[in-house]
Amino acid sequence: MSDYLYIRAWGSMLGSHDYYIKNQVEQAREDKAPQDVIYKRDKDWVRFSEVKNVQTKYQVNALVAILEANYGIHDGKLQNEEGSEGSGEDGTGGKSVPA
Numbered sequence: 697m698s699d700y701l702y703i704r705a706w707g708s709m710l711g712s713h714d715y716y717i718k719n720q721v722e723q724a725r726e727d728k729a730p731q732d733v734i735y736k737r738d739k740d741w742v743r744f745s746e747v748k749n750v751q752t753k754y755q756v757n758a759l760v761a762i763l764e765a766n767y768g769i770h771d772g773k774l775q776n777e778e779g780s781e782g783s784g785e786d787g788t789g790g791k792s793v794p795a
Contacts, residue, residue, distance in 0.1 A: 698763075699721070699725070699731060700720075700721045700724050700725070700729075700731060700733070701731070701760045701763050701764065702731070702732050702733060702734050702744045702756065702760060703717060703720050703721050703724060703733060703734060703735065704717055704721065704759075704763065705734075705756045705759035705760045705763065706734040706735060706744075706756055707720065707735075708759055709752075709755050709756060709759060720735060720736065723736060724736075724741065727741065729741045730743060732744045732745065734747070734756070744756065
């Protein structure tokens with residue numbers, strides 16, 4: 697499974713461009729940031745545990761669970777086990793999640 701799933705889920709939830717999410721993941725790797733970071737603010741990484749909004753936490757956790765349990769990441773798109781792109785019935789809205 698790919699690393700930095702929380703960055704990917706957070707970016708997908710916000711509708712961020714793929715290139716931006718990929719850049720954030722690369723920066724997290726360079727910085728050796730913890731796996732649960734969601735974005736970088738100034739010089740510091742914000743961790744998922746710092747999110748206070750319950751609905752936001754639920755949405756991000758749901759996206760991370762989908763990435764972990766049901767999908768692989770291929771060419772920046774969520775794919776189901778049959779290899780077709782997500783339809784959105786799983787709560788992702790068929791959103792792209794960069795690899």
